[in-house]
Amino acid sequence: MTRPEVAPWLVKLARSKTKSRLSRPALETLAIIAYRQPVSRPEVDAARGVNSEGVLDNLLERRLVRIAGRKDSAGRPFLYETTREFLVAFGLRDLGDLPKVDGELVLVDPGAAAETAIGDADSADTARADATDAARAAADPVIAEAVVTDAAVAGPASAELTERAVETGTSPLPPIRISKILAQRGLSSRRGAEALLGAGRVRINGAIRREPGAQADPEGDVITVDGRPLPPIAAHRYVLLHKPRGYVTSRRDPEGRPVVIDLLPSGTERLFPVGRLDFDAEGLLLLTNDGELGNRLLHPRYEIPRVYEVQVERQVLAEDLPRWRRGAVLPDGPAVPRAVRIIRGDGRRGRADDVARGHVCRGALSRGQALLQGSGPSGAAPPARPVRPPAAREPAGRELPRAHGARAGGLNNLRGPDDSPILHRIR
Amino acid sequence: MTEPHDVLEALLFASDAPVEAALIQEVLELPSADAARALVQDLRTRFEDQDRVLQIIEAGGDSAS
Numbered sequence: 001m002t003r004p005e006v007a008p009w010l011v012k013l014a015r016s017k018t019k020s021r022l023s024r025p026a027l028e029t030l031a032i033i034a035y036r037q038p039v040s041r042p043e044v045d046a047a048r049g050v051n052s053e054g055v056l057d058n059l060l061e062r063r064l065v066r067i068a069g070r071k072d073s074a075g076r077p078f079l080y081e082t083t084r085e086f087l088v089a090f091g092l093r094d095l096g097d098l099p100k101v102d103g104e105l106v107l108v109d110p111g112a113a114a115e116t117a118i119g120d121a122d123s124a125d126t127a128r129a130d131a132t133d134a135a136r137a138a139a140d141p142v143i144a145e146a147v148v149t150d151a152a153v154a155g156p157a158s159a160e161l162t163e164r165a166v167e168t169g170t171s172p173l174p175p176i177r178i179s180k181i182l183a184q185r186g187l188s189s190r191r192g193a194e195a196l197l198g199a200g201r202v203r204i205n206g207a208i209r210r211e212p213g214a215q216a217d218p219e220g221d222v223i224t225v226d227g228r229p230l231p232p233i234a235a236h237r238y239v240l241l242h243k244p245r246g247y248v249t250s251r252r253d254p255e256g257r258p259v260v261i262d263l264l265p266s267g268t269e270r271l272f273p274v275g276r277l278d279f280d281a282e283g284l285l286l287l288t289n290d291g292e293l294g295n296r297l298l299h300p301r302y303e304i305p306r307v308y309e310v311q312v313e314r315q316v317l318a319e320d321l322p323r324w325r326r327g328a329v330l331p332d333g334p335a336v337p338r339a340v341r342i343i344r345g346d347g348r349r350g351r352a353d354d355v356a357r358g359h360v361c362r363g364a365l366s367r368g369q370a371l372l373q374g375s376g377p378s379g380a381a382p383p384a385r386p387v388r389p390p391a392a393r394e395p396a397g398r399e400l401p402r403a404h405g406a407r408a409g410g411l412n413n414l415r416g417p418d419d420s421p422i423l424h425r426i427r
Numbered sequence: 428m429t430e431p432h433d434v435l436e437a438l439l440f441a442s443d444a445p446v447e448a449a450l451i452q453e454v455l456e457l458p459s460a461d462a463a464r465a466l467v468q469d470l471r472t473r474f475e476d477q478d479r480v481l482q483i484i485e486a487g488g489d490s491a492s
Contacts, residue, residue, distance in 0.1 A: 005429050006437040012454045013438050013446075 038068040038079035175215035183291025190295040236290040249276035
């Protein structure tokens with residue numbers, strides 16, 4: 001505890017920190033999520049009257065909110081919820097600790113949002129005002145005070161909100177990140193796009209742009225990569241591939257080994273593997289040109305665990321699990337699983353969640369436990385040559401959601417310890 | 428009784444993240460960030476002189492305790 005006489009300085013410290021930390025739109029968005037979770041972005045947008053994508057990214061990055069799943073409505077939008085970090089940051093024991101707000105926080109049904117915005121400006125205003133109230137209420141006293149101070153300087157809060165809404169309305173296409181544009185066009189993953197930028201291969205209106213956060217207007221600006229204009233937005237394609245052993249999960253291998261792309265029928269468009277299975281591992285792999293999905297599934301910010309089902313050669317006993325849980329140090333850094341458990345009575349199958357690096361099977365290998373091929377009885381010899389197609393095919397029906405629980409919230413019976421979806425399956 | 432270095436100690440103690448020199452300057456109304464750094468150095472010396480169990484470390488140009 002600090003002595004009471006230093007309190008004035010501590011209050012000052014808390015104020016200057018929170019002011020620089022959360023913008024008013026961020027606080028407002030956070031409050032809507034806190035009170036209405038799980039909630040989708042269209043609902044948040046409808047309540048605030050402005051696009052919340054950037055703000056949500058920011059909140060995700062700060063780990064104040066996370067993706068809870070997908071909503072069963074048109075477009076299957078992501079649902080957002082607050083995190084434990086949110087509770088810690090605001091000094092709440094649980095969500096029941098949120099201050100009660102008088103009146104209902106009205107969330108306009110996004111389906112009817114456009115209609116409402118035109119036909120009933122009043123109700124949209126009410127929703128915004130409610131959201132602002134909630135934002136103030138949700139903040140702890142110090143932050144709430146900071147918000148009020150800001151508002152006093154900037155004028156009535158509602159006036160400012162309206163102004164911002166109008167601003168957004170008149171600018172039809174705000175610039176977006178180049179990495180996102182390149183990912184949308186199927187040129188690369190978002191991260192790959194940042195590498196392209198860094199290498200000076202991307203030009204906007206003739207000028208080389210290198211900074212990872214560079215933005216452009218996909219309609220108005222001329223964007224070229226290696227001097228070539230961007231391809232039109234590609235239709236998204238998803239391919240499920242049973243990756244055999246002896247293939248590198250990559251588009252190209254500097255050492256000239258076979259890559260998973262070789263397994264696709266010739267003429268298949270440019271697809272990227274989502275995540276990876278090691279050279280010696282086999283199992284289900286998703287390939288797509290949907291850079292957004294890839295980014296959502298892989299970026300650590302979204303904390304989507306990669307769950308691996310691993311069969312090992314030697315029997316794994318319960319007393320071996322602590323060693324498994326310690327993880328392993330791999331050439332590119334430590335890989336520590338979030339959870340490991342045995343799922344078959346014979347002790348031969350383990351499951352591991354690994355959010356940091358998807359190298360669980362290498363972790364297993366580094367313990368001297370070779371992976372077995374197939375799900376047959378132990379000792380089944382792997383075929384000399386990899387399985388050829390029909391190893392690769394497009395997901396049928398609800399299979400894509402199946403392969404990627406993150407996309408649909410399906411897979412009810414195959415979930416990680418904290419209700420996380422299964423991504424890869426190594427048999 | 429409440430000397431600037433006492434306040435600084437409280438700031439570092441109460442903050443969950445490293446405190447930037449500029450922030451120390453602002454909160455304590457010091458003339459410059461260098462003055463804030465000097466104060467941190469002063470506190471660090473005091474900690475050492477008194478064999479306190481706490482030590483102040485710098486993280487990426489910021490200071491933390």
